[in-house]
Amino acid sequence: MTYxxxxxxxxxxxxxxxxxxxxxxxxxxxxxxxxxxxxxIDLPSDIVLNFNKFIIDxxxxxxPVVKPQLAYYEKxxxxxxxxxxxxxxxxxxxxxxxxxxxxRGDIDSTATAYAEAFLSDRYGGVSAVTxxxxxxxxxxxxxxxxSRQTGKGLFILVKTSNSGSQDIQDIVTSRGNRVRDVVRDWxxxxxxxxxxxxxxxxxxxxATHPTEMSQLRMSLKKSLFLVPGIGAQGGDIKEIHRVFxxxxxxxxxxxxxxxxxxxxxxxxxxxxEYAEAVLCETIKLNTQINKIxxxxxxx
Amino acid sequence: MTYxxxxxxxxxxxxxxxxxxxxxxxxxxxxxxxxxxxxxIDLPSDIVLNFNKFIIDxxxxxxPVVKPQLAYYEKxxxxxxxxxxxxxxxxxxxxxxxxxxxxRGDIDSTATAYAEAFLSDRYGGVSAVTxxxxxxxxxxxxxxxxSRQTGKGLFILVKTSNSGSQDIQDIVTSRGNRVRDVVRDWxxxxxxxxxxxxxxxxxxxxATHPTEMSQLRMSLKKSLFLVPGIGAQGGDIKEIHRVFxxxxxxxxxxxxxxxxxxxxxxxxxxxxEYAEAVLCETIKLNTQINKIxxxxxxx
Numbered sequence: 001m002t003y004x005x006x007x008x009x010x011x012x013x014x015x016x017x018x019x020x021x022x023x024x025x026x027x028x029x030x031x032x033x034x035x036x037x038x039x040x041i042d043l044p045s046d047i048v049l050n051f052n053k054f055i056i057d058x059x060x061x062x063x064p065v066v067k068p069q070l071a072y073y074e075k076x077x078x079x080x081x082x083x084x085x086x087x088x089x090x091x092x093x094x095x096x097x098x099x100x101x102x103x104r105g106d107i108d109s110t111a112t113a114y115a116e117a118f119l120s121d122r123y124g125g126v127s128a129v130t131x132x133x134x135x136x137x138x139x140x141x142x143x144x145x146x147s148r149q150t151g152k153g154l155f156i157l158v159k160t161s162n163s164g165s166q167d168i169q170d171i172v173t174s175r176g177n178r179v180r181d182v183v184r185d186w187x188x189x190x191x192x193x194x195x196x197x198x199x200x201x202x203x204x205x206x207a208t209h210p211t212e213m214s215q216l217r218m219s220l221k222k223s224l225f226l227v228p229g230i231g232a233q234g235g236d237i238k239e240i241h242r243v244f245x246x247x248x249x250x251x252x253x254x255x256x257x258x259x260x261x262x263x264x265x266x267x268x269x270x271x272x273e274y275a276e277a278v279l280c281e282t283i284k285l286n287t288q289i290n291k292i293x294x295x296x297x298x299x
Numbered sequence: 300m301t302y303x304x305x306x307x308x309x310x311x312x313x314x315x316x317x318x319x320x321x322x323x324x325x326x327x328x329x330x331x332x333x334x335x336x337x338x339x340i341d342l343p344s345d346i347v348l349n350f351n352k353f354i355i356d357x358x359x360x361x362x363p364v365v366k367p368q369l370a371y372y373e374k375x376x377x378x379x380x381x382x383x384x385x386x387x388x389x390x391x392x393x394x395x396x397x398x399x400x401x402x403r404g405d406i407d408s409t410a411t412a413y414a415e416a417f418l419s420d421r422y423g424g425v426s427a428v429t430x431x432x433x434x435x436x437x438x439x440x441x442x443x444x445x446s447r448q449t450g451k452g453l454f455i456l457v458k459t460s461n462s463g464s465q466d467i468q469d470i471v472t473s474r475g476n477r478v479r480d481v482v483r484d485w486x487x488x489x490x491x492x493x494x495x496x497x498x499x500x501x502x503x504x505x506a507t508h509p510t511e512m513s514q515l516r517m518s519l520k521k522s523l524f525l526v527p528g529i530g531a532q533g534g535d536i537k538e539i540h541r542v543f544x545x546x547x548x549x550x551x552x553x554x555x556x557x558x559x560x561x562x563x564x565x566x567x568x569x570x571x572e573y574a575e576a577v578l579c580e581t582i583k584l585n586t587q588i589n590k591i592x593x594x595x596x597x598x
Contacts, residue, residue, distance in 0.1 A: 025409070071405060071412035077423045078381035085377055103405055105431060106370060107461040107532075110324070113370035124376045132404060134433035134456060136463025157433060162406040164435025168481065172473040179470060179478060233406075 005127050005153030006198040006224050009097060010249060012064035018286045019244075019293075021065035021099060023228070023256025024087060025072050026051050030261045034271045045079035048072070052087045055260060058278050060094040062286060065127075067099040067226075067254055085124035097127040099226065099252070103157060105132035111139045115146035119154070128153030130204055130226065133183045134168075144190055144201060153200040153224070158183050158216060161206025161229030180212075184219060191222040198224050198250060205243060207235030207253070213242035217250070225251040230285070231258030237285075241292050248293035255285055304427050304452030305497040305523050308396060309548060311363035317585045318543075318592075320364035320398060320525070322555025323386060324371050325350050329560045333570045344378035347371070351386040354559060357577050359393040361585060364426075366398040366525075366553050384423035396426040398525065398551070402456060404431035410438045414445035418453070427452030429503055429525065432482045433467075443489055443500060452499040452523070457482050457515060460505025460528030479511075483518060490521040497523050497549060504542060506534030506552070512541035516549070524550040529584070530557030536584075540591050547592035554584055 013019050026048040028036070035054060036047050056066060073084035091098050104114040116122075118129040131143050131154050143154045158180050159169055169180040184203070191199040199222045205213055207229035217225070225243045229235035230253060243251040262277035269277070312318050325347040327335070334353060335346050355365060372383035390397050403413040415421075417428040430442050430453050442453045457479050458468055468479040483502070490498040498521045504512055506528035516524070524542045528534035529552060542550040561576035568576070 069405075069409055069412075071403070071409045071416065074380075074416040075412045077416075077421065078377050078384050081373075081380040082377035103431075103434075104370070104402070105433075106368075106402055107459065108463075110368055110370045113368075113374045117370065117373040117376075122376065132402075132431050132433050134404075134431050134467055135402075135459050135461060136466035136468070138461055138463030138466075160406065160434050162434060162437055164407075164437030167435035167437075168433055168467075168478060169435070171470070171478060171481065174471040174473055174475070176473070179467060182467065182470065 003151035004196070005097070005151060005200045006196060006202070008127070009064060009224065009252065010198070012097065016062060016064050017290060018063045019251060019253050019289050020063045020282065020285050021067045021226070021252045021254040022055065022059050022063055022259050022282065023101070023254050024052050024055065024066050024068040025256045025260065027072065030267065032265070032267050032269055032274050034274070043079060045076045045083040048076065048080065049083040049086050052083075053090055055278060056091050056094055056096065058275055059259070059282050060096055062279070062282050063096070065097045065099060065252055066091045067101050067256075069101040069256070088124055088126055099128045099130070099153070099155070100126040101130050103130050103132045105135050105139050107135060108138050108142060112142040115142045119143070119146040119150050119152040121150065126152070128155060128202070130155045130157065132157050133186070137186050140186065147200045151200065153202060155202040155204045155224070155226040156183060156187060158187070158203040159205050159209055159212045161208045161233050161235065165206065184216060187220055187223055191220075194222050196222070198222055202226060204228070207240060208233060210236070210239040210242055213239065217243055217245070226254065227251050228254045231255045237288050238292070240289060241296070244293060253285070253289055259285070302450035303495070304396070304450060304499045305495060305501070307426070308363060308523065308551065309497070311396065315361060315363050316589060317362045318550060318552050318588050319362040319581065319584050320366045320551045320553040321354065321358050321362055321558050321581065322400070322527070322553050323351050323354065323365050323367040324555045324559065326371065329566065331564070331566050331568055331573050333573070342378060344375045344382040347375065347379065348382040348385050351382070352389055354577060355390050355393055355395065357574055358558070358581050359395055361578075361581050362395070364396045364398060364551055365390045366400050366555075368400040368555070387423055387425055398427045398429070398452070398454070399425040400429050402429050402431045404434050404438050406434060407437050407441060411441040414441045418442070418445040418449050418451040420449065425451070427454060427501070429454045429456065431456050432485070436485050439485065446499045450499065452501060454501040454503045454523070454525040455482060455486060457486070457502040458504050458508055458511045460507045460532050460534065464505060483515060486519055486522055490519070493521050495521070497521055501525060503527070506539060506542075507532060509535070509538040509541060512538065516542055516544070525553065526550050527553045530554045536587050537591070539588060540595070543592060552584070552588055558584070
């Protein structure tokens, strides 16, 4: 097996000195006019693709990962799905890893189809995908098998960044643990015998839950964390050291809206102003995280 | 509001004397050769679309609903997504209701994008969509709001048909209920004040769990059930009365593989043989269900 997602991430995060994933959640209403109004005949899906290319060109030297969120593409129908695939290809051509934020989950035969959709090497295949565990472990196994065959990664939802994550994930069971611990334990079972520093079976852990971030880092020793929730969702950057190991590895910190739509610019800003703001937000986030890691968690 | 999914389903199921949804899970390896080899230049996505049209033409007079499973289309990339949309349009043009089996679920802003993707009136919009509750109630609300605006339906996963459904959904909580009961209670909250016989907020309940089918029917009085698991998955048709109310309403029984790929034919069968087998399976399932409902649950 030549491809190994977690190793690639570690290498690239060292090379670029960045633990950041830029979330590609293109929202037509917030895309600046120098892109959306450049050509009146552009379809929404073209505007989305052009915006993504603009962002990718800016951030490709500074971050190892981008994370397209499928909903924003599906919303635009098959042309949106095509723009998603072109975005993936473009990001890969710029040397970026791509995590498809799809949160898929289904019964075995269907889960196999989803695993092939995202983790095969076909056109549109990505480096890693997010997976929803509500249907049970048999719905996750096809993704794990596909990951073992291809070296691609998966991130299983354990504790998501939204406040509603408490409704199911935090339920205390009759055994005294929580529902999210059951999911965590599947991941431990599948990764504890891994020879790698980090296996390709990771976890989604929201940056909005400091206590859980520490607890999960302690128990999931062989799993990369994909960490959404910094920025627009309110996760405190000062707590982010909790998802890293003692060497400053083991986590991908995602930011979407704060980088795509910086507060300092508007849809009317010029291309130069907008580009500067995006770059500035990206570098600021890199610097904040690196500073915390250098200072062993002291901000 | 003119469109009302649950009312339309009740009307159409009476008109066609059928409670059946035909699942459109096109699997290239099982599509008969008279379709897959008709033209050597057809793309896989064209073959899938042609197979779906063949099935839809056969079943449209006999069932009220078809249910495309998104995974089988996403597996083929954007062209697959386009075939999904063309399938939806074709089914609607034949007077069928369409349930998109997507099992989406995400944080609020993203859930809104998914809700618009599936339940808006744009090209590719469907009659109802399936939704995954693992992210919590705030991930479901955007679908409920979209449903209230458009009259479209949603089916929230409560108890799925796979054996792994026990892993999370059946966990006993410290309060003595189960995780799936928490999801059930959200649905009760959102539907109990509905003036309709059945609201547009439904539940997915697998046909492989007789006890849970009865329990959930008793408590979710205002929700249509979408019931997968009959046929290839092993659900016993004799137990199917459990998901219907005393008047024989309230459930959509899905069958996918048993109708699409009948045991009596192979990929080498002729068009006439295959068509006869598909029709025969469809009518057999209608008849079995109707007989049970007429006999008040006695097979």
